[in-house]
Amino acid sequence: MTELTKYYRELGIRDEVYQFGDEILDSLKGRFEEIDKVAEYNQLKVIQAMQKSQVNENCIHYYASGYGYNDPGRDTLEEVYASVFHTESALVRPQITCGTHALSLALSANLRPGDELLSPVGKPYDTLEEVIGIRPSRGSLSEYGITYSQVELLPDGTFDYEAIEKAVGSKTKLVTIQRSKGYLTRPSFSVKQIGELIAFVKKIKPEIICMVDNCYGEFVEVIEPSDVGADLVAGSLIKNLGGGLAPIGGYIAGRKDLIDACGYRLTSPGLGREVGASLGVMQTFYQGLFLAPSVVAGALKGAVFAANIYERLGYKVIPDSKESRHDIIQAVELGTPEGVIAFCKGIQAAAPVDAYVVPEPWAMPGYDSDVIMAAGAFVQGSSIELSADGPIKPPYAVYFQGGLTWQHAKLGILMSLEYMVRDKVVELP
Ligand SMILES: *Cc1c(COP(=O)(O)O)cnc(C)c1O
Numbered sequence: 001m002t003e004l005t006k007y008y009r010e011l012g013i014r015d016e017v018y019q020f021g022d023e024i025l026d027s028l029k030g031r032f033e034e035i036d037k038v039a040e041y042n043q044l045k046v047i048q049a050m051q052k053s054q055v056n057e058n059c060i061h062y063y064a065s066g067y068g069y070n071d072p073g074r075d076t077l078e079e080v081y082a083s084v085f086h087t088e089s090a091l092v093r094p095q096i097t098c099g100t101h102a103l104s105l106a107l108s109a110n111l112r113p114g115d116e117l118l119s120p121v122g123k124p125y126d127t128l129e130e131v132i133g134i135r136p137s138r139g140s141l142s143e144y145g146i147t148y149s150q151v152e153l154l155p156d157g158t159f160d161y162e163a164i165e166k167a168v169g170s171k172t173k174l175v176t177i178q179r180s181k182g183y184l185t186r187p188s189f190s191v192k193q194i195g196e197l198i199a200f201v202k203k204i205k206p207e208i209i210c211m212v213d214n215c216y217g218e219f220v221e222v223i224e225p226s227d228v229g230a231d232l233v234a235g236s237l238i239k240n241l242g243g244g245l246a247p248i249g250g251y252i253a254g255r256k257d258l259i260d261a262c263g264y265r266l267t268s269p270g271l272g273r274e275v276g277a278s279l280g281v282m283q284t285f286y287q288g289l290f291l292a293p294s295v296v297a298g299a300l301k302g303a304v305f306a307a308n309i310y311e312r313l314g315y316k317v318i319p320d321s322k323e324s325r326h327d328i329i330q331a332v333e334l335g336t337p338e339g340v341i342a343f344c345k346g347i348q349a350a351a352p353v354d355a356y357v358v359p360e361p362w363a364m365p366g367y368d369s370d371v372i373m374a375a376g377a378f379v380q381g382s383s384i385e386l387s388a389d390g391p392i393k394p395p396y397a398v399y400f401q402g403g404l405t406w407q408h409a410k411l412g413i414l415m416s417l418e419y420m421v422r423d424k425v426v427e428l429p
Helices: 002-011 015-026 029-052 057-061 072-085 099-110 126-132 161-167 191-204 256-266 282-312 337-349 406-422
Strands: 089-093 116-119 147-150 172-178 209-213 232-236 250-254 316-318 330-333 371-375 387-391 397-401
Touching: 002 015, 002 406, 015 282, 015 406, 029 072, 029 282, 057 072, 057 282, 072 089, 072 250, 072 282, 089 256, 099 126, 099 172, 099 209, 099 232, 099 250, 099 256, 161 191, 172 191, 191 209, 250 256, 282 316, 282 330, 282 397, 282 406, 337 371, 337 387, 337 397, 337 406
Parallel strands: 116 147, 116 172, 172 209, 209 232
Antiparallel strands: 089 250, 232 250, 316 330, 330 397, 371 387, 387 397
């Protein structure tokens, strides 16, 4: 073990920081065991799905180009995703460029002029505001005559069933539910809670399509929203399900007629899912999905470790050190700009790529304050890889997520603390 601490020291972690982390870790054995059990369950789920679809070498190495008719890798992978989500169908493509695109596609494919979209869980993720047209935007659903209504959560973060019942009207065609809080301070929802909400909505109007924005939530629990009544679930492959290997992509899983509609919208009426060559990315999609349960487990351990470290040091952490987890995001309210900057510098300094770069706050387009971002990733913008960002404004919170391995997440968190100690932002107890 002296060799181990020597390595940490060489990487810049002082012994006191390492030891403080080690004490915290001792108290987390039970939590980590639970996380490993979920990963084990989801690993079996993925392997069983791959076996059932007889995934073979041809699926993985077939190089489809051109139109991509009869691409066996793509078609089989979509079957595997449908098995994992227990849905009739799935669309999993490199042509779906990101999570926002997957959600936008699912909405625009299944809504028509005159329909209304309802969010019963408050404001959706920032980028969805432009998709929907909450912020006026070229090509938004609003420009096509699709209206939008929103019901806020109650002050304690639970569903306002009374207001939801009032909001469901004759035009309401689709309900969108965001599983993860994203970068808001509301709680993230468990799959069970989402199931209760879906059941409530369907009781009022059975034909409503219920869609779940599943970003950051996949494989955190042993069930997915499609197991509790969601008609559509969508997300990004440079988050959980890409397992860190997918270089691009998004997925939508759900009812066959709704997924087919997504295919027609993604490519063209008439062509639908028949075209869209996979261009050699299939190995990363299969292997990434295979690794995803343990990658998500590593990220979750990192989030729990960070929550416990920073709560012990007196900071507000969301979720708190004991709460059960419904996504991989951890927020820490550091209270000062210096805290946010030191934290992010530490995360950057622990990266396998671009560790020598020093992140600085900057005026990023679309934000109303300077933002600092730390990431040294193999895939640009990948947030299943260890990353952190914080807007430089009160309450000076930093949002932290990812880690392809638990060991890297651990190093990153210790390094964030090292930088905070070094910059005299915090003192160890
Ligand atoms: C990341 C995220 C999105 C958007 O995904 P991108 O890949 O960044 O476009 C949407 N919703 C939630 C909850 C997210 O976390």
